[in-house]
Amino acid sequence: MNIKAYIKKVGSRAKEASAKIATATSDQKNIFLVKLAEILINHTDDIIEINKKDVGNAIKKNADDAFIDRLTFNFASIKLMADGLIKVSKLNDLIGQISNKKRMPSGIEVAQMRVPLGVIGMIYESRPNVTIDAAALAIKSGNSIILRGGSESIHTNNYLALLINESLIFANLPEAGVQIIENTDRAAVTEMITLTKFIDVIIPRGGKSLIHKITSEAKIPVIKHLDGNCHIYIDEYADIDQAITITDNAKTQRLGTCNTLESLVVNSKNAASFLPVLKKIFDAKFIEIRGCDRTKECIPGITSATDEDFYEEYLGPIISCKIVDSIEEAIHHINKYSSAHTESIITKNNDSATKFIREIDSSSVMINTSTRFADGFEYGLGAEIGISTDKFHARGPVGLEGLTSLKYIVFGSGQIRT
């Protein structure tokens, strides 16, 4: 079968299965999740054995350490996945919930019911834990899912597919509810993102070039997780000790995550009290500061920040810095250069905080805390399939609710329109 026909068949099966999963009971969905957790634990040795094949191939191809790290399973990471499944099984089932019920003057009662999106197409790198996490969230939210992981994880994913299928059958759910694309050809991605007839949403996770390719070629709505060029603004009215602690945490707690601080904006009134102290801490941690001309006057010897620096998501030991004279200038700078992921203001002034919250156009806007908190678990969503930098549909960390929609339901007793 050629790729086009193969993907179409997968899509058609997923669509058919989605109707059954949409009306499955909460019990059925939770039985699936708990069974899969049990099976993963019982098959830990086999999973690790098969995973070694993928890891071995990746090493032969000289993949870098971070890549190998994301690809590799061990006892701890399999236990973590199983625990995650149990956690998802304990979350509320949103499907079928009725809200906003009101009686209209015509006599009809109008409400909204939470329903699944239908079929999710997930495209991601060689991180086989995503296979389990995404399958769990899709089924719990009443959707079916088509998973297209990186080709380097194909043996692991194919084996996980068997375990997932076994769990679906155990819960009396259709096997086609979770399907893994067995074809490693890139053309499979192109087919998926244009299969409007059967797929309702595409969720890409991966590098910038993959996301750009998908968003520019997709004919299906995309929930995209783009870069996180996150800012902290040290306001005129900041508590400097707090500013130091939070800036240090936001930049250095983990360097490579999307909610890591990448750019600092400092009010000129605080530059002299803040920047030299921060520089000492960052020097000790080998974090390089690249600054505007005024930053360079304040902490001499640093490199100049170019326009490209201000647009950059470093994901590494570098941070850009800009000195401004007002909160207006700070907001303008951030809205211009930010990727609209997460920004935080450090201030004791209520007006500054309110202005910042209202006027910053990002998916998360914070006061006096670390950008590292932008996360589905820290926000109490109980799960996260990604962090959306779109405004349309889900914005910010996306949990179960982002995988659902609302339909209107109308209760009448014979009313007609006049």
Add this chain to the structure above:
Amino acid sequence: MNIKAYIKKVGSRAKEASAKIATATSDQKNIFLVKLAEILINHTDDIIEINKKDVGNAIKKNADDAFIDRLTFNFASIKLMADGLIKVSKLNDLIGQISNKKRMPSGIEVAQMRVPLGVIGMIYESRPNVTIDAAALAIKSGNSIILRGGSESIHTNNYLALLINESLIFANLPEAGVQIIENTDRAAVTEMITLTKFIDVIIPRGGKSLIHKITSEAKIPVIKHLDGNCHIYIDEYADIDQAITITDNAKTQRLGTCNTLESLVVNSKNAASFLPVLKKIFDAKFIEIRGCDRTKECIPGITSATDEDFYEEYLGPIISCKIVDSIEEAIHHINKYSSAHTESIITKNNDSATKFIREIDSSSVMINTSTRFADGFEYGLGAEIGISTDKFHARGPVGLEGLTSLKYIVFGSGQIRT
């Protein structure tokens, strides 16, 4: 200036204006709406005079009556627009509303704030009342808007643009908050729907071919109003009198609207008591029934319904009819042929009603009432910019809320991530 540069400039101005409109006060937005209502009334004669030019040109080009009707302004229709503006000014301002506030174990407080989408691109036919309605909803919901109406209404739209601008200036809002594309070239549409840098959402209203072109070529999220192939299912447990009244209303109250009934599904147990009565009523109103073989046995002499008939949105005096033996068969038939707009069940049985509501995959699902109620005003939204047949973002009638998004806001007091 070529079209590409022109649309880019319009988009850039709209984006800049959107930041100011997003933070405008409710008073400012309402002053704009009330002022525009006043100006429309004061300029009624001028509007009608200029509109005559467009109408005259359209008549010369042999446009049909329905087209001329939609294009033509008169005293009543201008008064209706002005009244609509006053109504929108009285709706709640959603922007800045904070919801779902909760304190997390880390000590941070997480909430969501309602924010505008940013820049709306509206593409529509020669219905100049949409120019006013869409501008009103966009500004009230804190967005800026770019309006691209049909070329046959260009003189009317350009004059309305002057009146809108005058009202924006009066309310101290940026003029670029509402811009009308003065270029009637079709290429302007192509440029708009790919201007991802400046436009956040495209809302097309018009014929099927326009919507298909836009959804297949757009690089920007689209809220689309596709066809309404609406169904009523006469359940085994229907009240036959109610079924007749509702079916008659849903089909004949207005023939050409998207929530008009286009296809009937009848449980075989009720076919003999229901269909002959309905046929008499429809005969008297010159509504043609096209049916499946079993329908033809029940009411002889009618034309056969083909597969194409079941997919068809007639928007005219024809209805298709299918006889089924069970609610399962009805749901399967509807989910297959429907455009997922609006479907209603007529039943006295609670199990049938619940099953239908849960399993029909459409934007509105109704019990014992007419599909004609699927409408933003009848649902209490206070306004309507279209009816979305998408599942992503807004679904069903779209009012002010559909033109907004939620961003996360986080209140901390120095918390860092550990």
